[in-house]
Amino acid sequence: MAEPTLWEPVPRSRTYELVLARIEEQILAGKLRVGDRLPPERELVELLEVSRAAIREALRVLEAQGVLRARVGTGPDSGSVIAAMPSAGLTQLLRLHIALANFPVKDVVEARAALERSSARLAADQATEADLDRMAECLAHMDVPEVSREEFNDHDTRFHVAIAEAGGNRLVTDLTVAVRNAVRHTLMTAFHRLDDWEAERDRLRAEHHAIHDAIAAGDAERAGDLVESHIHRFHHDVVRTVLQSPEGTSAQSAIWDGPPRER
Amino acid sequence: MAEPTLWEPVPRSRTYELVLARIEEQILAGKLRVGDRLPPERELVELLEVSRAAIREALRVLEAQGVLRARVGTGPDSGSVIAAMPSAGLTQLLRLHIALANFPVKDVVEARAALERSSARLAADQATEADLDRMAECLAHMDVPEVSREEFNDHDTRFHVAIAEAGGNRLVTDLTVAVRNAVRHTLMTAFHRLDDWEAERDRLRAEHHAIHDAIAAGDAERAGDLVESHIHRFHHDVVRTVLQSPEGTSAQSAIWDGPPRER
DNA sequence: TTTCTTGTTTGGTCCGACCAAGCAATGGGC
């Protein structure tokens, strides 16, 4: 039971962390809700009896988490206001950690597959006509005969986001968007290095239409399975192959597979 | 195509955001890796020609994201060091946004189910003997006849985390831990208000053992399905029922179901 | 009534100063 990792921390709290804790208390307790305004920074200085720098550092953290939105001036929209923009913060966080190779691409793909399978199942159950129309519009853009790779990739993303939004689960949607954004660059690189672009394009078109049809038909089981295998196949055929081809050094394979498991 | 939301932003960059961008550049470009040290704050002031306050605000954000770890002194471990502790930052972010009801509990449950299904499938494919032993140990703790609810919940969490770790996917593991931590309080509350604790406890025990056995047998399909239905059933039977019972006001049902969908 | 000016509030930025935690080099005592 004496796990060494459990005895490590002992974090001496810095002032800004205490400020953060005070504000979080009120959020967790429901006393601060979306739209509410925090007292002005100078007032918080007096209330909490710390320097403005400490206050501001805490506010910066909340802002980065998408919980706060600060504006100057005196209007009704000014000051530090509790907001709700989780996807930006999530995207940023995941981007950095993926870049630090904490999360190998393989893991990200797996997470995407899991999340989007869930989205597709939910979407099949409760997508509205408007939702289906939005998906169909994305498909139409990708079906343009001479569509460019950028255009295609752009609407590919929109298509998957549309599915997530149709599912109505905001957490899953935001996670999906964040994960997708986080690997956007990698995806585009793979897309450009593609040898047989036309074949892959046609394959993706067919898969997308199949997914759309399953959702439209309300077949959750099939929609989920199709999305899952769609993501797995694409990353297996395209990303892995392309990233490991000519310039495929050991460094890149590490990006894919991650460091060996150690215990 | 003229979506109104796309014309809103125009974010005037603040100094700390520029500093943040510079540091992120280097991380994204792979020039800063885990373990590397940033220049001292006072040096960054000269390099970037901004105030120390701006530097520090940027560093605070990175720290909150689990990308940085700062220590005073001159030793080899001192200064601002690139680190990799994503789950803490994720947990914090999710906790706040769940509290702000951006993410209704229902959505969180769905995300958990999706992620842990994926974990279980991976675990069934590649769990080692050591992994299985750790799971079994958690089960043993939960099987103690007079186990307390706290003990049970504690090892319940460990069991699920053990599965995620056995899956070997760090992103999914960290997301799982973060999501679980974020709803820990809600979970414990539901656990305590439980009417027929013994019946629920026995049901959970049986489900846990079935999951363990499926993973041990290498049956990915079954393991995944069992975990998924396990989570769905528990939250449907316990959390939803309990949280909406006596004190079940409209506010709490909003926490569960979230605000009505508007388009 | 309308328009311009002025003042106030608010976040944004910077500077300079001091503190305490650590480590490293120094030097006396054995």
Next chain:
DNA sequence: GCCCATTGCTTGGTCGGACCAAACAAGAAA
């Protein structure tokens, strides 16, 4: 010659004060 306390330097942590610019509100001037 070796050990250990002292001293000094580097580093993040904290603070107070000052000034800027954006944004709005109120009052003055047309």
